[in-house]
Amino acid sequence: MKLRANLVIGGSLFALAILVGLLAPWLAHTDPVMDANLMNAEEPPSWTWWFGTDGQGRDIYSRVLYGARVSLTVGIVSQLINSVIGVALGLSAGYFGGWWDDFVNALTNLMLAIPSLIFALAIMAVLGPGLTSLLIALGLTNWSFTCRLARASALSLRSQGYVQAATVLGYGDLRIMITQLLPNMLGPIVVIGTLGMGSAVLSEAALSFLGLGVRPPFPSWGSMLSEARDQITTAPWLSMFPGLAIFLTVLGLNLLGDGLRDILDPQSRSRRT
Amino acid sequence: MTGSPLIEVEDLRIDLDDGSRRVPAAEGVSFRIDRGETFGLVGESGCGKSITALALIGLLGSPLSIGGGVIRFEGRQIQNLSAARQRELRGNRIAMIFQEPMTALNPVSPVGRQIAEMFVLHKGKSWREANQLAVEALASVRVPAPERRVKDYPHQLSGGMRQRVMIAIALACGPDLLIADEPTTALDVTVQAEIIELMRNLCAERGTAILMISHDLGLVANVCRRVAVMYAGRIVEERGSADIFRAPSHPYTQGLVDSLPRLGSRAALGRSRLKEIAGVVPAITNFPDGCRFNPRCAQATDICRTTAPQTDGLEAGGFVRCHHHA
Numbered sequence: 320m321k322l323r324a325n326l327v328i329g330g331s332l333f334a335l336a337i338l339v340g341l342l343a344p345w346l347a348h349t350d351p352v353m354d355a356n357l358m359n360a361e362e363p364p365s366w367t368w369w370f371g372t373d374g375q376g377r378d379i380y381s382r383v384l385y386g387a388r389v390s391l392t393v394g395i396v397s398q399l400i401n402s403v404i405g406v407a408l409g410l411s412a413g414y415f416g417g418w419w420d421d422f423v424n425a426l427t428n429l430m431l432a433i434p435s436l437i438f439a440l441a442i443m444a445v446l447g448p449g450l451t452s453l454l455i456a457l458g459l460t461n462w463s464f465t466c467r468l469a470r471a472s473a474l475s476l477r478s479q480g481y482v483q484a485a486t487v488l489g490y491g492d493l494r495i496m497i498t499q500l501l502p503n504m505l506g507p508i509v510v511i512g513t514l515g516m517g518s519a520v521l522s523e524a525a526l527s528f529l530g531l532g533v534r535p536p537f538p539s540w541g542s543m544l545s546e547a548r549d550q551i552t553t554a555p556w557l558s559m560f561p562g563l564a565i566f567l568t569v570l571g572l573n574l575l576g577d578g579l580r581d582i583l584d585p586q587s588r589s590r591r592t
Numbered sequence: 593m594t595g596s597p598l599i600e601v602e603d604l605r606i607d608l609d610d611g612s613r614r615v616p617a618a619e620g621v622s623f624r625i626d627r628g629e630t631f632g633l634v635g636e637s638g639c640g641k642s643i644t645a646l647a648l649i650g651l652l653g654s655p656l657s658i659g660g661g662v663i664r665f666e667g668r669q670i671q672n673l674s675a676a677r678q679r680e681l682r683g684n685r686i687a688m689i690f691q692e693p694m695t696a697l698n699p700v701s702p703v704g705r706q707i708a709e710m711f712v713l714h715k716g717k718s719w720r721e722a723n724q725l726a727v728e729a730l731a732s733v734r735v736p737a738p739e740r741r742v743k744d745y746p747h748q749l750s751g752g753m754r755q756r757v758m759i760a761i762a763l764a765c766g767p768d769l770l771i772a773d774e775p776t777t778a779l780d781v782t783v784q785a786e787i788i789e790l791m792r793n794l795c796a797e798r799g800t801a802i803l804m805i806s807h808d809l810g811l812v813a814n815v816c817r818r819v820a821v822m823y824a825g826r827i828v829e830e831r832g833s834a835d836i837f838r839a840p841s842h843p844y845t846q847g848l849v850d851s852l853p854r855l856g857s858r859a860a861l862g863r864s865r866l867k868e869i870a871g872v873v874p875a876i877t878n879f880p881d882g883c884r885f886n887p888r889c890a891q892a893t894d895i896c897r898t899t900a901p902q903t904d905g906l907e908a909g910g911f912v913r914c915h916h917h918a
Contacts, residue, residue, distance in 0.1 A: 480695030487649055487690075488761065489683030489714060491676075498709065502700040583700075 326578025332571025336564070340387035347381035351538050361554050371556035373547070382538040383560050389539035390568070393453055393523040393532075394516040400458030401519075402512045405465025406501070412466075413473025414496055423466065430463040436525060443531040453532050457519050465511055472504035479503075506580040513576030517569035524565070540565050596667050597624035598768055598801050599648065599686075604661035606643050606652065606825075608876060615877050616659060618644055618825040622903075627768065628799040630792070632812035632833065634848075635822035636873060641805045644822075645771050647671070648803070649686055650678040666768075684714040687762035691774040693754035697746035703757045704730070704742025710764035729760040733790060752783035759791055766798055773805045788815060809848055813837055818910070821845050824874055824884040827903075831910035841912040843889045844869070883915065891916050 339346065348369075356376040364371040370379035412423035430438070439456040446452035476482055477500070485495050524541020526532040533539045535546070540561040547557030604621040607614040618640030625631045633641045646652050648663060650671065663671045670681065690696045698706060707729050708722035717725065723742070730738035733756040746754055755775065762770055772791065776784035792815055795802050806812050812819055813833040820830040821844065829842040840846045847869035871888035874880055880887055886896040895915050903911040 480690060480692050481698040483651075484688075484690060484696045484758075484761075485698075486651060487682055487688040488710060489679045489681070491679060494713070498701070499698055503698070505700075 323578070325574045326582065329571045329574025329576070329578055332567055333575050336387055336391060336568045336571065339384055340391050343381075343384040343388060347378075347384050349378045349381045351377065351382040351385040361550070361557075363554070364556050370560040371554070373543075373554075373557055379543075379556065379560050382543060383540070383564050386538040386540045386543055386561060387564065387568075389450065389533050389537070390520050390523060390541065390565070392450070393457060393539075394520040394568070394572075396454050397457035397461070397519045398512055398516040400454070401462040401515055402465055402508065404459070405462035406469045406508060408462070409466035409469025409471075410473050410496055410500060410504075413470040414477055414492070414500060420470075423470070427463045427466050427470075430460070435460040435463075436522060439522065439526060440529070440531065443526060448531045448534060450533060453523060453526060456526070457522055461515060461519065461522075465508060465515070468507055468511055469504060472507065473500050476500050476503050506583045509579045509583060510576040513572040513579070516572050520565055520569060597664075598627045598629075598666065599803075600624040600662075600664040600667075601644075601648070602662045602664070604644065604647060604663065605659040606640065606647055607657050607659035609655040609657065610877065611655075614659065616825060617656065617876055618822075619659075620826055621661070621822075623820055623827065623830060625769065625801050625803060628796075628801055629818070630795070630802045630804065630816040632804045632806065632816035632819040633822060634806060634809055634812050634819055636807055638873065638876065639822040640825040641822050642773055645688070645773055645803065645805055649682055649688055649771065680714075683710060683767070684765045685767050686769045686771065687765070687767040688771040688773065689755070689758045689762045689775050691777050693751055693758050693778060696758055697754055699746055702743050702745055703749065704744075707742070707757070707761050707764055710761055714765045725764075726760075729764055730757070732763075732794065733757070733760045735760075751779050752787060755779060755783075755787050756790065759787070759794065763794055763798065763800065767800060769801045769803060770795060771803045771805070774807070775804075776811070777806075777808075784811075791815075809837075809852065821848070824879055825876070826884060826913060828885065828914070829910070829912045831906070831912075832908065835908055835910070841906065841917040842885075842914050843891055843916075844885050847888075883913075 358376060362368045362372040368378055368380070370383060372378055373382070408423045408426070412420040438460045442456040442459060443452055446455060482495060482499050485499050490499070520540065523532055523539060524544055527539050527542035528545030533542060535542060543561040544558055544565070547554070547561070550557050601624070602622050605619040606617050608617040621640070621644055623631065633644065635641045643652065643656055647658055650673070652658060658671055662669055665681065665686070670678070673681070697703065704723060704726045707726035708719065711717040711722035711725050712719060726742055727738045730741055735741050735753060735756055746757075749757065770791075775791065776787050779787060788811065791802070794800070802815070804812055804815055813836065816833050818830065819833045819836050820827045821836070821842065822828065823844050829836065829840070829845045831841070836845060837849060840849045847867075850867045851869065853866055869888055874884065874887070880897075882898050883889070883892070883896045883901050886892040889896065893916070899915075901913050901915045903913050904917060905911050
């Protein structure tokens, strides 16, 4: 039953975050950008201002709701790009071996050697700031762990009896990779993927803080957090609520990853029933 | 033997590349299997029987490679076919089942899907038709309640059931040749008998030839019409399976047959040690000159130590590779 609890709690947290992002226009009390009013600056949380207000008098509650859109888009899309690149490279490298494996390995080492945030910065510098370039930059720089994982799984799975059996039964390389190797390595890949979404949310925060992500005044959790840095002693609610949003989303993603891993493994599935 | 053989192997050599040089892991391997025939390849571990099977199906991987000889399937050479053409043969015309039913099935895929995939892959069926055919295939290997079993994952099945599923997959496309590499080694003796019976009946019904690879002489003699015995990379004797037990010609085969325990032998002969063949199998990199069996052979003479014997046809059919054969 514990296994199912992971999935339910993680899934609901993540679903809640997505729902909040989608329904932001209806749930928000004020416009997150336009409704600045210096008369209400730095109000602590109250019945009027649920999460308090920031230095320009903008409602933190509304900004957190809208911030979910950017943070989740970045988290999901960039990690999807990472997973696809990582799995495609790692799986094929582990399966085929030879020069292709050497090449992918060298590329992965290169990616691991350069701090991914620095690399993302460089890409952002070329593409210019904005959401699309943020997605591309984060999507192209964090696939190395997925790649390593996929390659290692492919290497060990390749020598499994059923993979050899598939070869004997006349399966082509692509079919073997998709029907035999991929489903068997999906568990850890999904777990790494959900963890990666969490760190992508954080990377977005860092890049937005440096002025390369979503430009102010549009809110994202990361940029809100970094803007709130100076007032952490005087107005802690400024950083608390976006921080809490990031925390709950990342927690939800990790629990979801755990739960998914359990149902993706048929052996644990039947143990439970 | 009438008509052209289904598969014909002529003077096959398989090289093992140990980094600095190539040593033959098997050589001079020749045999033919007719349509619907059952042929056994017997030998101890490392004698080259499994790599011979892999060579037939085109799956020798580094460090092994075909060093010479010809493999013909229905009269056509197949060892140099393109990868795509070889794939068409595999599973469709030549199928193989393995020793380990525990690992030969994909653990994350229901068994019905794994059978159905063969129909989709080789026969171009839709998934709907293929799933129906998969149920029939499971029924044909006598799996009870096949329409429920198709949804099971491999770990929910016993070893015997899994091997049945493997047979269903292998025979799905009605292959002309089934290569069975120690198909029952991992199973209980009683299950073994059932599986062998099933395999033999199904193949007989469909006219599928069997190449059975095993170290179990008794099993092979039971299933196969003809048997070839391999020793240190060479076939030393090939006979009808009844003859090989009654009158083995090669000293190695004689040794093997003599070392089989027989039911009731203690009552007849009193307490005695089981016979064995003296010595050990030579290492692949260090085969002796002449006949490879000479260091262990009681009948060895000078010629055995210098000259490799050629195959010698026997009156009753088959051949033996020995200078002094009976």
